Amino acid sequence: MNIKDEHIDSVCSLLDQLVGNVSFKNLFTGYGLFHKEETMFAIWQNKKLYLRGEGVLAIQLTKLGCEPFTTNELNKRFVLSQYYALSDQILRSNRLCRKLIILSIKQILERKLECTLRKLNRLKDLPNLTIKHERALIKVGITNVAMLREIGAENALVELKKSGSGATLDFYWKLVCALQNKNSQMLSQAEKERLLKKLNEVLRKNGLKGYRKLDDE
Known part of the structure; x- marks a missing residue:
């Protein structure tokens, strides 16, 4: 028989207030x-409350007094070394707690x-890219995803x-989103403007003319 924890609803509600969609x-x-129903960032x-963290985040959590999840009382062989029990110092600060949860996610x-x-x-197996894009990239020496x-x-x-070899802005949007594993059509106007600025900086550093505006192909 599975008995529901009396605190889990409150814990979930508090975390939802901090980062939403919990x-x-x-x-x-x-x-x-x-x-968002798919990224497990913590265990109660x-x-x-145990927050997941690796590398730099794990070090930060340890410095803030968080103890690693070492054993499961119900199953001594079950260990979750990437989860850390949040310390009172963190739990007392909504701002700090929110920051760490966002870093974890x-x-x-x-x-x-x-x-x-x-x-x-x-x-060509990446999102947005076809055999045509693959051939163009191979011609300039970029032969694989790595x-x-x-x-x-x-x-x-x-x-x-x-x-x-067909260096259009549309190709650039496709490349950027391919490396993020998302559809390039989902890019907003603001995201495109930010990316255009970044691209132009790199182009000019390489002695190439930048794009003046988003529709400047």
Whole structure:
């Protein structure tokens, strides 16, 4: 028989107020707390809130007095080394708590994206890109996903411009979004303007003419 924890609704509600779109699911080791129903960033167990963190974030959590999740009282063999019990210092500050949760969610999403891109090798398998885009990139020496990730969308367009291989803004939007694993049609006007500024800086550093406006192909 599964008995619901008396505090989980309140915990979920408080976290929802901090970052929005928070829900929970019953797990075999407590309750998983999810952002937008797909990113599990925390666990609630035995009246403790454990936040997921790796690398720099894990070090930051440790310095703030957070203890790592070492054992599950119901299953001594079950360990979640990437989760840290939030200290009173953190729980007393909504601002600090929110900041750390956002960092955790961002880190998880970046890991997922990295994992997804690592599984892909052919450029045409990336979102937005076709065999036509792949051929253009191969002509300038960018032969696979790993190379595109390393060089970045801006420098890829620099090489395309130098070779005269169809370096349009539309191609740039597609490259940027391909490396984010999302549809380029989802880019907003504000995002395009920010990206255009970034692209123009790189183009001019390489002695190339920048784009004057969004529709300047």
